[in-house]
Amino acid sequence: MPSKKITVQIMSPGILEDDILVLGDNLIKQWKIPTHLSLLLAFGSFRHRVKVIPLSRTDGVRMSQELARKMGIQQKSPLRLTYRPHSSTIQFGPLLGVLLSQDYPGNPEKPFGQITLFCKELVNACYRQGVYVYFFTPKHIGTNSGQLSGWVYGNGWKQTQVPAADVFYNRLTSRKLENKPSVQHFMKEVKSRYGSHFFNEKYLDKNEVFEALSHDASLLRYLPESHLFRNFAMLKTMCSKYSTVFLKPVKGSLGKGIIRISRLEGGAYQTLTAQVGGTRKQIYPSLSKLFSSLSGKMKTTRYQIQQGLHLIEVDHRPVDFRALVQKNISGKWNTTSIVGRIAGSQHFVSNLARGGSLSTVKDAIARSSLPAGIKGKISVRLKRAALEIAQGVDAQLPAHFGEFGIDLAVDVNGRVWLLEVNSKPSKNDNTPMGEGKIRPSVKQVIEYTRFLSGF
Template sequence: MPSKKLKVQIMSPNLLENDDIVLGEQLIRQWKIPANYPLQLAFGSFRQTIRVVPLARFDGIRISQELAQKMGLLPRSILRLTFRPHSTTLQLGPLVGVLISRDIPSSPERPFGPITLFCRELVNACQHQGVYVYFFTPSHIGSNSSTLSAWVYGDGWKQIQVPAADVFYNRLTSRKLENKPSVQHFLKEVKSRYGSHYFNEKFLDKTEVFDALGNDAAVAKYLPESHHFKSFLSLKTMCAKYPIVFLKPVRGSLGKGIIRISKMEGGNYQTLTAKVGGTQRQVYPSLAKLFSSLSGKMKTTRYQIQQGLTLIEINRRPVDFRALVQKNRTGKWNVTSIVARTAGSQHFVSNLARGGSLSTVKEAISRSSLPAGVKAKIPLRLRKAALEIAEGVDGRIPAHFGELGIDLALDSSGRIWLLEVNSKPSKNDNTPIGAGKIRPSVKQVVEYSRYLSGF
């Protein structure tokens, strides 16, 4: 059954019965909706028996103030409507809930801190497509899974009671919050009770990703040699095979704590560690001494040991690529964007949080020393690699993902390598846009939510 985008008019008390909703005669005839007959109204987890009242030359939907309050609907909302004849249900929506890490109620202009602009952009994208969106944190979750307190945007941000959503989008930035029993219980409940969908449901760790993809013939060619770092033997073996080796925190992000190990002339070993202010350099007379210095860190941090790569450079700074891969209106993976990231002057990692800079793929490739014949095919090859890796993660890791940040690298011969897969890609990695505009990455989240909810 198709869905139709309608403006919602909330009627003043006494102008409409609480259990009546008004629809245009033409739509009622076209969809064969029984008028003046008990039907079920659905909006997320909300259910109520209602009666449809026809109105000539009308192209919206009218509901009572009391019903709107129960549903958590704001005046002048634009929603999609569909009719499910087999269950005689009129369904309004889709209703999308975005789970975020924190809110600041004392700051109504910026209640979500640095991601407030992204949330506002998501509201605009939802309004444009007839989707209703709210934002909530783990602390908003109560004992009843059918309703929760959440933020919505009307004439400014406000908190109201809303039903459980058709689709939940996980933007939590902390594993600790994600693993809270209250969060896990709530999400299990809404999936089993109301058939809610929940995407980007978990963080990924590097060992999990590389182990899973190593069994996938289509993507194994992109993987540098990589193992869970457990012993001196694994360090000795990898350093004997490769001139440069990386230790990456299995659960790290933003390049924090990455250690680059290289052998120097004379038999010494050098480590470069990514720190907030720059790079910390240390030299060790032997690999055993180096391992000994790591043993303290290994008690609190799990590492992945990985083959070092000779990346392409611009002005002697390494370059890598961040692909944002998202599921689209038909549920298929699609490359939304790829940007090049050049490391900052005091860093060997390219994250923007570490002073890296963005450029287009074309610009970065043109400034690199790759042969001209190789350069022309790179953009297409990067897109193909990103898609294959996303499909590999989706097929081999038992969790629901709707978007992935995939970090790729090119070595000096033009070969593509996978560096990392991130299930919570930062929205700040995109180029800033003008007020009121909606980025393709935000539009895609809304379209995938519509796909999941059947609208």
Template sequence: MLKSRVAVQVISSGMLPEDTLMLGEAHVKQWKIPQGQHILLKFGSFRQHVKVIPVAKYDGMRMSQSLARQLGLTNGSAVRIQYKAGTSALVLGPLIGVLVSRDYPHMPDKPFGSITMFCRELVEACTTQGAYVYFFTPNQIGSNISTVDGWIYADGWRRVTMPVPDVVNNRLTSRKLENRPSVQHFMKEVKQQHQTTVFNEKFLDKTEVFEALKKDESLVRYLPESHSLRNYTMLKSMCLRYNNVFLKPVRGSLGKGIIRITRLDESNYQAMYATSAGTRRQQYTSLVKLFSTISAKMKTVRYQIQQGLQLIDIQKRPVDFRALVQKNISGKWTITSIVARTAGNHHFVSNLARGGTLSSVGEAIARSNLQSGISRQDASQRLKQAALHIAHGVDTQIPAHFGELGIDLAMDTSGRVWLLEVNSKPSKNDNTPLNDNKIRPSVRMMIQYSRFLSGF
């Protein structure tokens, strides 16, 4: 494998013409780059003809200030290079654009609010791997589809005009922003005009995922019975079949708005509502009365009704598992991390936002009421296998491009693994492996997959 990572040195435009690059002699020889004739320089959507001058005993790349400005590169940036003889093109990259929900220009130290640290981490990981990253928001998407106003980090955050990237990682956290006509138009046009790859290009909703995965017979074993809740008849038939059922907002997250319904006897039912303060319980003397309460909510919220499961618990606190599954430098799904989440006191959902606690899978299984005879290693293996299997299923059955998925799994007391939900915008806080490494494996993997997509 040729050494392809170079440091960029920016020199004054008076000393070097804009159409000339100086490159370490070893790189010129390695890549067989022609000298003294114009070749095409590519960086994301940027295109310009340049001449390359080899420099003895030098390992980097020098370019003029005016060329660096058009590329959005700063002195000391590291990028990878490739020379493609067939098209006489010197390609720099990969150029990665991360689409985030909002920025705060008046807060130069924290321009992305709570995810600023994650963005810094990405910048550092890109520097290490020889990739270049910038961040942009829906408000920075204009009618011009050849450049993007974005944020780079170079001794502080700054706004610059950048070429359209090779790869866009869509990290929008709201459907409303994602569905903006300008955002949809941008994603469609950059794919067509610049062959940009967009991954995690859309939100998933619960019903869509379950309906899609049902088509693959090998995945049905992971799927609790679930339907879109449309009427009283559906609620009644599910409550007759199962002692517990869950109603989950189709587009909910962080455990918001989940209702657990338990049949107490022939006519009495209990509904447990997940609220930020804890669980609110209410009893009903008939299912009709319970449904009339829910039907008011159904005017604004679409629910999925799901079979209740006899999940493992730790001292009556339910346990589930969040697997972060990502594509690697070969484009293959791999497990980056799996953590156990135990519900907080007074809660029946395990989300950290609802007071849940994180632990390792082995620790949670050892403390749980899982049937004896199933080893920690066996239980852990079952979870990993299910997560990879489900990720492949999402890829195959849902027509959109995903590079990372948060897959929420549960295990019943007999050791069977069940799918709870699939999240195409996994939080960068919820799935953190339990260590203090500066750059998380999930961040490194995202860059490696971007390199795979862009051919670097």
């Protein structure tokens, strides 16, 4: 039975009992909802026995203030409703819980700092589709996995008690938080106890992704040669094969700590290290001296060593592409957007946090030095690569993902390469387009929530 979007009207105290639900006559007839039986009301992990009373000329639902408080919902909230006759259940939802790294209760205007705008955009998108959303952090998780404290929006941000959600969207931006025993236990509990879905379940490390994709022969054409960096012999082999190699922290993000190694004439080597203020350049007389300088770092940081690529450039700056690939209302992967990222003048990495700038794919390709005959094919190649890589990661890794930020590069011959797959694409870089506007990327998260929850 398809769900119907309705508005919840919360009655003043004393008008309705907590076990009474008032529904429109038409809805009761359409779904053959029995009015003489005790039915189960479900909302996320919340369960309550109710009796339905019909009311003519109403499209919404009326409930007591106490029942709404137990459900954690606000006045005039649009929700979807469906009746499941086999279990005599009236189900409201879907309920979406968004897990964030941090909140700032002392700043009720911007309780989530930089990503508050994104959260408000998510609220607006949910409101339009009849999805109820709340936001919480690891510190809101208590001993009872069926109930937690969360932020909701209704005439401003406020905290309230909410049930465990049908679907959880993991937006934690720290591996340390994600691996906390309380977070891991909570994820396990809500999945096994309440059948909740948890997507973007975990951070990916670079080596894990390349290792997984190498098992799919159809994806090998996108993979530069990459290994977990272990010893001098590996450095020597890679540097003899390629004039440039990259060392990338396996768990790094935002381009931090990437080292580019280039072979110079006369046996010397140059390193460029990505730092916050720019790029640090060093020259070593030999490869063994270079390796000695790295050995200290290798004790604390695991690196992936990767073949260097001759990327296309715009104004003598390397350019790469970030594709956002998401699952849609049918649960299938599709490419939501692709943007070009041009490295800043003092950097060899293109991340916006390192001074890079955004460009459309069309403009970046037009301004590049690619031969004219190839330029027209790049957009289609990028889209296809992003989609195939997303499907490959999803098939090869045993975790639930709903979106990926996939970094792709194009070399001077027009070949597309994979640089990195990110399971927590940033929501700070692309600010919302203004009050009331909802980007396709945000709409897609809500549609995938509906797919997972059966609404």
